[in-house]
Amino acid sequence: MKGSQNETKSSKAQDFDPYKYAAIYARTSIKAANYSIDAQIDDCSKKLLEENLLLYKKYTDKESGKKIRFYERKGFKELLSDLEAGMFKTLVLSKRDRLSRDFKDFMHLKHIFKKHNIKVIFAKELEVESSDKNYISKFLDNMLIAISTLEPNTIAQRTADGRKYSREQGNLPMSICAYGYERGEKKHEFTIIDSEAIIVKKVFGLFLKVGEKQKNNKDYTLENFNQDIKSLFPNKKNACTFAHNIIKRPTYVAKMPICGQTPLEELIEVVDKDKDEYRIKDELLMDCNNIDKIIDDFDLWKKAALKLFNLVLRHRTEKRKILLNNFVYCEKCKKKFVLKKDFVIKEDTYIPKLVYTCSENCTQVEENLFIKIIFSELIVDCDNEVFERLLTSKLLEVEKDISSKQNELASISKNLRKSTQSYIRNSSNDSKKEELKKEIHEFKENEKSLKKTINSFGNKKMVLNYILNNIGVYKQTLASRVNEDPKDLSEDHVKYFKSNYEPLNINVKFRA
Helix, strand or coil, X not given: CHHHHHHHHHHHHCCCCHHHEEEEEEECCCCCCCCCHHHHHHHHHHHHHHCCCEEEEEEEECCCCCCCCHHHCHHHHHHHHHHHCCCCCEEEECCHXXXXXXXXXXXXXXXXXXXXXXXXXXXXXXXXXXXXXXHHHHHXXXXXXXXXXXXXXXXXXXXXXXXXXXXXXXXXCCCCCCCCEEECCCCCCEEECHHHHHHHHHHHHHHHHCCCECCCCCECCHHXXXXXXXXXXXXXXXXXXXXXXXXXXXXXXXXXXXCCCCCHHHHEEXXXXXXXEEEECHHHEEECCCCCCCCCCHHHHHHHHHHHHHHHHCCCCCCCCCCCCCCEEECCCCCECEEEEEEEEECCEEEEEEEEECCCCCCEEEHHHHHXXXXXXXXXXXXXXXXXXXXXXXXXXXXHXXXXXXXXXXXXXXXXXXXXXXXXXXXXXXXXXHHHHHHHHHHHHHHHHHHHHHHHHHHHHHHHHHHHHCHHHHHHHHHHHHHXXXXXXXXXXXXXXXXXXXXXXXXXXXCC
């Protein structure tokens, strides 16, 4: 009995064989879908049957293969996570350029596939199989990759030249369709949507009222404007921002920036700093020939745009989380450092700043400098062996979880096949069919959920392996990021240091 039990356990452990499974990947550009994802999957599925392989999962992306790197595409990221988890050993694509249109990406992917022993098959008959067997195969493969990357570069250059010429002719790019307009029937034509144009005029009218007296002899404030805008756009989450974007656009007076999509702030220059006077630089704007005005008066738009700049854009401050509060202590007075507002005087002007200081004001350190000093030291001083022990134990846990889930998946897949076969055999028995239908649906849902879990484990494994192989680089990168911009330091890093270090006693000294 014991022997048979051991045999059953071993057969279960070997039930999932990644070499029997293949993944299908299909990608198309959002703009150019001449070879649809469905068509690619259909071609790949036929190839999969020819190779006598089981389908593990289909991965798809609607992203550019030139502009978007492979590790930034959602579908391909999922594929890499499952590849890392060891769920398949064959990848089927319609054509080579579905992987990427970037030569560096191709080289990187070849290294990944070789490392994980992944066989890449192309469904199209004219595609040469990717191989590293000899120098001629490598040469052919690299040459085909280079040709694949050349095509999008040529198309991109032609498109850019076409857009530049169109702009020089005074045509607003068709990609910029502002609220109140829609694309017309003719090439490069925009037409006004009357109902939306009325609302655009209301937005400008309301904003120009800000600061003026109302009938009740009270000022019409920015808060009043915001309330009116929310009622004007009840279905928009960020109605006020949407209204600000309307006011910013010179499109409504049939103008556009000469140099592409230049923000409003760059179209404004100081006339008299003491009097707080600014002006719109008319010379940076040009007339649009393919769009009609919604706001007839150019001066009215300039007045509204300058008011928006003065009331909103100049005074907009970034909300930030405060790091290290109540965590670091002063060595002199043993009291906690906290972040406080302070100022410096420069050219008879008070300039606000944030400083870390204790309650006794023993010393004051500017926020960014303080974070640089503390975190750069902590990151670099952290022992590599500690990292290795933690990462290795985490990696073993993840691999154990993946193995367990693989066996669960194999069991569910087996039961799913049995239920499907029973469903086919009992085609005349309606009551039995309904019962099996529910059972099949339940198995499919469980299989889907399990694959999602395995994918997340695979992603963890990939990240852990990368850090484990590059601990020194990772530490230096993180330290340099803090040095370049302390704001880039996430709350997760702070939590890590809070949980792994005792409260610090620090006294920062400066040279006069």
